Amino acid sequence: MTRGIFSQVRDADNNYELTVPDGMVRAAAYEMVQEVAIDHRNNSDPLAAESEIESRVEAYRAEHYGYWLLVIAGVGIFCGCVGKSAQFxxxxxxxxxxxxxxxxxxLVHSATMVAAGVYLAGRFYPFFTPEVRLVIAYTGxxxxxxAATIAITATDIKRVLAYxxxxxxxxxxxxLGVGGWVAGLFHLITHAFFKSLLFLCSGSVIHACHTNxxxxxxxxxKKMxxxxxTMFVGCLAIIGAGLPPIFAFWPFGFGLSGFYSKDSIIAQAFSxxxxxxxxxMILFFAAAGGASITAFYMFRLWFMTFVGPPRDHHIHEHAHESPRIMYVPLTILAFFAIVIGWTLTGVWSVTDLFEQARWPGEAGxxxxxxxxxxxxxxxxxxSDVHLVAGLTAFSTALGGFLLATVFYGLRWLNPAEVRQQFAPVYTFLLNKWYFDELYDFLFVRPLHFVSGIVAWFDKQMIxxxxxxxxxxxxxxxxIDDLIDRYFVDGFVNLFAAWxxxxxxxxxxLQTGKLRQYVxxxxxxxxxxTIIINFASAG
Incomplete structure (x- = not known):
């Protein structure tokens, strides 16, 4: 019976430890396998070579033959996830x-299509070696x-949500890269709700203002x-707003859905x-710093949109609340953005559902x-890990929120002055780290150059x-027409004339007179008669 992929990589007989499949071991030990086959080429038993190779596979595996292939395969799968989920x-x-x-x-850009890459990484997770997971962690x-730093300077409301x-x-x-399988997929679920809420809220704003x-x-x-x-709820959810265990009456703290999933990620990074x-250390501070920046740019978005004096009176005068068919879904999503991460013992727990689906075995x-x-x-x-993670998540989110409040809510500090003081940094972030220019230089222009050469060769040569x-x-x-017209057609026409x-x-001679014919x-x-007689006489 053919064994499945999972059973080849994590065999139950091996306590589900990560194992290089036999095929990869043989491929990596190709030269030694060839030597065994050559030694048995004169053997009358056609299965002798195969039996000896099979007996040596474990020895080859112990020498880590094929491990590189497993790493390359894992990175290759992850490359698909990188493209699908828009990773660096x-x-x-x-x-x-x-x-x-x-x-x-x-729907597509927050909960389904772009999440497919994360889902694939989660489904393929048991096959990833520790080295591949480290690549995943650093990429994430x-x-x-x-993306968080670019969102700081974006002014298009949808583009902020995109980054x-x-x-x-x-x-x-x-x-996923630091070993938080449940935490990563848990955040995938919570993110689907609050990011869908935020996008629909932005659509409601665009519908009212006719600008992004x-x-x-x-x-x-006041007008919406x-x-x-509801967008305020979405912003609280995405920054992981809540009270850590030291302040809350629940052992793992209390907050909106994003609080639990983001707290789980930071806790796993700390572990x-x-x-x-x-x-x-690098990965933990990246997660903590990203949480703070997220809180800043999300409440920058909310304050710039809903708080403060109108910046364009024409737009403000014509702005209005969206119809019921638009804001009722917002309230439903806001409700789930609050509660989807809660654990109701015996009733509901997303993490318990993931624990039931957890694959057996350890990363090693x-x-x-x-x-x-x-x-x-x-x-x-x-408790010691979760306490540190909870305080870190709470303090970083609070710091980002307070900074956004000072700049855009209370307007105690002028963002224009900061932009002027840090003009090079602002320009760098405004131009999205110059990735578009870099890719234009590395890929687009060379492609245009090569395409120009190919087009020239096609036009001039081919x-x-x-x-x-x-x-x-x-x-x-x-020439053939002349021959046909003056020689072939001429002869035919001449013959026809004759x-x-x-x-x-x-x-x-055809007079039509009967007497003449007779x-x-x-x-x-x-x-x-005369001719015949003369001929006979001769």
């Missing part, structure tokens, strides 16, 4: 895809930080209370840091990186050859 360096497409209607963005960390989506997808990948630019908005909360307060000081230690150790995800639930053949063919056809002339000459018959008969 293939993150540039998602913000440009936000030009569609906001309901499409709410870079993505979440890069927020990229950043949150990076959070999920970071969680936040600098033209302001003071909309349903949209404003990973305890086992891997170098890598863990790395082979190419022997010091890389992955802690059990349940270790992040210990088309030139075809045009020359066409002209030569036309010349031959003209025939016509002869026919006209003979037509005079006379000619008689003359002919007499002539034939």
């Amino acid at each position: 360096p293939l993150h540039v497409w998602l913000p440009d895809a936000m030009e569609g209607p906001t309901p499409v963005s709410a 960390a870079i993505t979440l930080f890069l 927020s989506t990229v950043s949150q997808l990076g959070y999920m990948m970071l969680s 630019e936040m600098p033209k908005m302001g003071g909309l909360l 209370p349903w949209t404003g307060w 990973f840091w305890k086992q891997n000081p170098t890598h863990g 230690a790395g082979v190419l990186l022997p010091t890389l150790v992955y802690p059990n995800e349940h270790a992040s639930h210990e 088309d030139g050859l075809i045009h020359s053949l066409a002209r030569w063919t036309r010349g031959v056809a003209d 025939t016509w002339s002869l026919g006209n000459s003979l037509r005079g 006379m000619l018959i008689v003359i002919g008969t007499v002539a034939l």
Whole structure:
């Protein structure tokens, strides 16, 4: 019976430990397998070589043959996830895809399509080696930080949410990369609700203002209370608003849905840091810093849109609350953005559902990186780890919120002065780290250059050859036309003229007079008789 992929990589007989499949071991030990086959080429038993190779596979595996292939396969699978979930360096497409209607963005670009890459990484998780998971972790960390910093300077309300989506997808990948399988997929669920809410709220705002630019908005909360307060709930959910265990009456704190999922990710990052000081420190601070930046740019968005004096009085005068068919879904999503992460013992728990689906076995230690150790995800639930993670998540989110409040809510500080003081940094972030220019230089321009050469070769060489053949063919056809017209047709026409002339000459004999015909018959008969008699006499 053919074994499935999972059973080949994590065999129950091996306690579900990560194992290089036999096929990869044989492929990596190709030369030794060939030597065994050559030694048995004169053996009468055709299965002897196969039996000896099979007996040596474990020895080859013990020498880590095929491990590199398993690493390459894992990275290859993850590359598909990178493109699908807009991870660095293939993150540039998602913000440009936000030009569609906001309901499409709410469904496709926050809860389904772009989440497919995270889902694939989660489903394929048991096959990833520790080295591959580290690649996933660093890719997620870079993505979440890069996208969050770009969102700070964006002024298009949907583009802010687009880069927020990229950043949150990076959070999920970071969680998977540091061993937080449940935490990463848990954040995938909570993110679907509050990001869909935020996109639909932005659509409601755009519907009322007929513009995407936040600098033209302001003071909309009184005119759009349903949209404003539901979007406020979405902003609280995405920053992980809540009370850590030290302040709350629940052992794991109390807050909105994003509080629990983001807290789980930071707790797993902290647990990973305890086992891997170098890598863990970088990844932990990336997660914590990203949480703070997220809180800043989300409440920057909310304050610029709904609070403060109107910046464009024409837009403000014509702004209005969206109809019931638009704001009722917002209230439903706001409700789930609050409660979807709650654990109601015996009733509902997303994390319990994921625990039931958890794959057996542990990540183990790395082979190419022997010091890389992955802690059990349940270790992040210990009180000392969770306390640190909860306080970190709370303090970073609070810091980002307060900073946004000072700049855009209370307006005690002028953002324009900060932009002027840090002009190079602001320009760098406003231009999205110059990735568009970099990719234009590295890929677009070379592609245009090569395409220009190919187009020139096509026009000048291939088309030139075809045009020359066409002209030569036309010349031959003209000569053939002359031959056909003056020789072939001339001979035929001349023969036809002769025939016509002869026919006209003979037509005079056809008078239609019976006596003349009888006379000619008689003359002919007499002539034939004379000729025959002369011939007989001779």
